[in-house]
Amino acid sequence: MTIELDLKGEVCPYTFVKTKLKLEEVESGEELIVFFDHAPAVENVPRSLKNEGHKIMGIEQTGDHCWKVRIKKV
Amino acid sequence: MKKIAVIVRNLPFNTRRNAEALRMSVGLTLREDKVTVIFIDDGVYTATRAKPELINIPPPVREFGALNMLKCNMLADKPSMEKRCIQEILENIKCVEREEIIRTINESDIVIPF
Amino acid sequence: MKLGILLTTSPENENTNTVIEISKAAREQGHDVSIFLMYDGVYNVNKKEFAELIGKGIEIAICAFNAEQRKLAKVDGILFGSQYDHACIASDVDRFISFG
Numbered sequence: 001m002t003i004e005l006d007l008k009g010e011v012c013p014y015t016f017v018k019t020k021l022k023l024e025e026v027e028s029g030e031e032l033i034v035f036f037d038h039a040p041a042v043e044n045v046p047r048s049l050k051n052e053g054h055k056i057m058g059i060e061q062t063g064d065h066c067w068k069v070r071i072k073k074v
Numbered sequence: 075m076k077k078i079a080v081i082v083r084n085l086p087f088n089t090r091r092n093a094e095a096l097r098m099s100v101g102l103t104l105r106e107d108k109v110t111v112i113f114i115d116d117g118v119y120t121a122t123r124a125k126p127e128l129i130n131i132p133p134p135v136r137e138f139g140a141l142n143m144l145k146c147n148m149l150a151d152k153p154s155m156e157k158r159c160i161q162e163i164l165e166n167i168k169c170v171e172r173e174e175i176i177r178t179i180n181e182s183d184i185v186i187p188f
Numbered sequence: 189m190k191l192g193i194l195l196t197t198s199p200e201n202e203n204t205n206t207v208i209e210i211s212k213a214a215r216e217q218g219h220d221v222s223i224f225l226m227y228d229g230v231y232n233v234n235k236k237e238f239a240e241l242i243g244k245g246i247e248i249a250i251c252a253f254n255a256e257q258r259k260l261a262k263v264d265g266i267l268f269g270s271q272y273d274h275a276c277i278a279s280d281v282d283r284f285i286s287f288g
Binding site for chain 1: 097100101103104136140143144
C-alpha cells in the first residue's frame with residue numbers, strides 16, 4: 001500500500017517534520033509519496049531522509065513548482 | 075540525546091527574529107535532542123495572545139503549532155511577566171519561577187540566545 | 189574536538205569577524221569546525237573573508253529557506269541546506285557557540 005502526503009504550502013523544517021511523522025505510520029519497506037511546492041525542500045528533505053537511512057525511489061517535477069518524491073521506508 | 079535551551083528575550087513586534095527562533099527550535103528536535111524554549115525579559119510578549127497581524131506581521135501560528143505537536147517544553151519567566159503585568163500566556167507554555175529557568179539553562183548542553 | 193557555530197547576524201555585525209577568527213584559530217589547532225547560518229546570518233556567504241573559510245576546511249551550511257527569502261544565489265562549497273543540518277551539527281559537536 002502506498003501512502004500519500006500533500007505538503008504544498010509548507011516550508012522547512014515543517015516539510016521534514018511532517019514527512020518524518022508520516023513515515024512513522026508507514027510499514028518498513030513500504031512507500032510514501034510526498035508532494036512539495038517549496039524548491040529547497042525538494043533537495044533537502046530527500047537528502048536528510050537518506051541520512052536517516054530511508055531510500056529515495058524517485059523525484060519527479062509534476063508542474064510549475066510542484067514535485068513528487070517517492071520514499072521507501074527503511 | 076542533548077539538552078538544548080533556546081532563549082527568546084527580545085520584543086517580537088519589530089522583527090522576524092522571535093518567529094525564527096521558534097522555527098529553529100522545531101528544526102533542532104529533528105535529531106531527537108530535547109529542546110526547551112525559554113521566554114524571558116521582553117521575549118515573554120512572544121508567549122502572549124498578541125495579535126501581530128494587526129500591524130501586518132504574520133503571527134507565529136505554524137511555529138507554535140509544530141512546537142505543540144512535538145510536545146516541546148516551553149517556559150516563560152514569571153518575574154519578567156510580572157514586571158510587564160502579563161497575566162495570560164498561550165496554552166502549553168508554562169509560567170515558572172526564575173530558579174527553574176536558571177536550572178534549565180544550567181542543565182543544558184547547548185544554550186542558544188536568539 | 190568538533191566545534192559548532194551558529195551565526196544569525198548579517199556581516200556588518202562584529203559577530204562575523206569573531207566567527208571568522210574563532211573558526212580559523214580552532215582549525216589551526218586541528219579542530220573540526222561546522223558553521224550554520226540562518227536568519228540575517230545567511231548574508232555572510234557574500235562576504236569574501238567569510239567564504240574563504242571554506243578553503244581552510246571549515247564546513248559551512250546555511251538555511252536555504254532564509255537564503256531564498258533574501259534572494260541569495262548559491263555559493264560553491266557552501267551547503268544550502270535546512271534546519272535538519274543545523275540539528276545534525278548541534279547533535280554531533282562537542283562544543284556549540286551561538287552568535288546572534
